[in-house]
Amino acid sequence: GENVEQHPSTLSVQEGDSAVIKCTYSDSASNYFPWYKQELGKGPQLIIDIRSNVGEKKDQRIAVTLNKTAKHFSLHITETQPEDSAVYFCAASRGDGGATNKLIFGTGTLLAVQP
């Protein structure tokens, strides 16, 4: 069945360090891979996404890499700041990420950035 595994479940880093979160998906038909940040009491907020025709995408301090052969994708946050502390979710879906395709979420990573 469709499944997304996410590691680690918790991650503590010092301010200024880098953080890496990794996900593995099972559905080979997946073509769209978004990452969401969820703060306490709020809904998930899209922070970056990547489609399967791209191996890497970067947006300021955030980058995502995709290895479609291995069915792995990762989130990289550089120069972490205390406001980066939150729960991060990876997700995968079929198609090209259009609204018609359901998202399969990972189990989340609680990132704590220590000042």
Add this chain to the structure above:
Amino acid sequence: DAGVTQSPTHLIKTRGQQVTLRCSPKSGHDTVSWYQQALGQGPQFIFQYYEEEERQRGNFPDRFSGHQFPNYSSELNVNALLLGDSALYLCASSWRVVYRGPVYGYTFGSGTRLTVV
């Protein structure tokens, strides 16, 4: 521009009761999806509505039903509540048509926290 609005924010119900949760999509969005997020877990897809019809459904029993209104707002109904239905229920809105620009994908609301006792 208002984002996705969900009501109520919190709700406590007794086992066996019925509940209705409401969602107003982001302005301009025409598709509404519902997700259930248990404590410490990622959201799980319940179903999606477009043009007032259920278009896709996840692995949820028939106790979970929904509705979409002509103004694109939506309701999620859960009958015969179980303790295991306690969760954060998220509504996500989007455009039906695929856009390839930067504005893409889903916008999530802050959710309704349902507690079944």
